[in-house]
Amino acid sequence: MMILQDREIMRVLVECCLQEKVFNKYYCVLASKLCNHDKNHKFTLQYCIWDQYTELESMQLMRSMHLAKFKAEVVSSFTLSLAVLKKADLHDTTKLTCRKIMHFKMFFEAVFEYADNVVWNIFKRIAGGGSGQYETLRTGIKFFIERYVLGNEKQFAGKYKIAKKALKSVEEEDPFL
Secondary structure (H helix, E strand, O other): OOHHHHHHHHHHHHHHHHHOOOOOOHHHHHHHHHHHHOHHHHHHHHHHHHHHHOOOOOOOHHHHHHHHHHHHHHHHOOOOOHHHHHHHOOOOOOOOOHHHHHHHHHHHHHHOOOOHHHHHHHHHOOOOOOOOOOHHHHHHHHHHHHHHHHOOOOOOHHHHHHHHHHHHOOOOOOOOO
16 A cells, blocks of 8 residues: 555544444544554554644534544553643643533543553553653643543542552552552
8 A cells, every 4th residue: 555545544534433423433443453553553543633633623522522532442442642632732721622621521531431450551651751751741631630520520530540640650560450
């Protein structure tokens, strides 16, 4: 396949997922398989998701919900890491509109539906290290979850406690093994 066709595969895959009437995990499985087969697909998928962020303001609710669930699936399957949120500016309240808040709230709620060990490992992947390359992202994630996901509802407080501990861990083993 030509390189341009390779890049288009992920874009079409995401677009098909977002157009479905009911969310279909098949697209997530297919994306994961393609990414495992060729790491270039991983980069294309990440850029494709980042491109979708620019459309969140005008995106139909169903598309936004499917995108949030799609991201949660590919992050929970460890196809992509939470670094896919780098371009989301979760720490910048001037850029967090109602539609963006709703979208990322759906994403984190979907992530927190997974088992404790999966949540641990999702957040552990961007944990602190020597480089600090994810420091702004970690800060933004903590801010967003505390302000918009937890809020007055403490439904996800236990999962967030696990996530927060994982974000701080560097060498710590998975406590759920």
